[in-house]
Amino acid sequence: MRRLAAAALVAVTTGATLVGTTAPSYAAAPTGAETCPSGSICLYYNSPQYGWGAFEHWSPGGYGDLSEFTFANWGNGSGYGVSVGGHAASVVNNSGHTLTFYNGKWAHGTVVFYADPGYAGVLPSGIYNNEWSMYTD
Template identity: 45%
Template sequence: MKRKLVYGLISVATAATSLIGMTGSAYAAGPGGAETCPSGSVCLYYNSPGNNWGSFENWTLPVNADLSGNRFTHWANGSGYGQVVADNAASIVNNTGQYVEVKTDANVWVGFVPNYAGPLGDGVANHDTYLWG
């Protein structure tokens, strides 16, 4: 129990530090072209923004999704296409007006503000299991 709590606090602190340290461009609408997250959706991407985002999957709110049952079905640049989303997402675009959360495989929930576009952050990227919002 203590190990999970410590890991959770470290993950939350890391994610908070990542969000605070990002420039204004991280809060833009996200990638363009074939990788564009539809308006009113939250999207999880196979790659990080620095690696061209990649294939993605999107949901409209409200969402309550076990990511092990979802795949990256939008081709975008093809990287990660068809892979299971759980434990494979590296970035997120929240094109909604609501706060959304991603649960890690360490049972820690990390939140993302409306209009956030950027990496999931350390401890969350490639450790994602659930999406809620």
């Protein structure tokens, strides 16, 4: 009986470890005034640990020059009215499409980050405050 219990404990622990290492690292999506609308892609002025901040949202598609947009949704107010291009710290992808970020306008430069559907979190280095265009699949 002890061996059976020990084997079950090892199996549960191993399963929990695998889930913890294979699952993507997402932040909790913002709520309240900072909620990203369903079916949208949202870029936020702040990182999640700093309260997300003001944001802008789009329908799936291609956006070749993010400097043409501002953080026009109040959120918590930080970054409100600032140009999105070169100033986004985080993203929420509620679109159901994979999102591709480039560090140059009109898909020039390097593909720096792919945000899968459901991703909510900080943009990685290389694109954090350095995003200029984005496209969905």
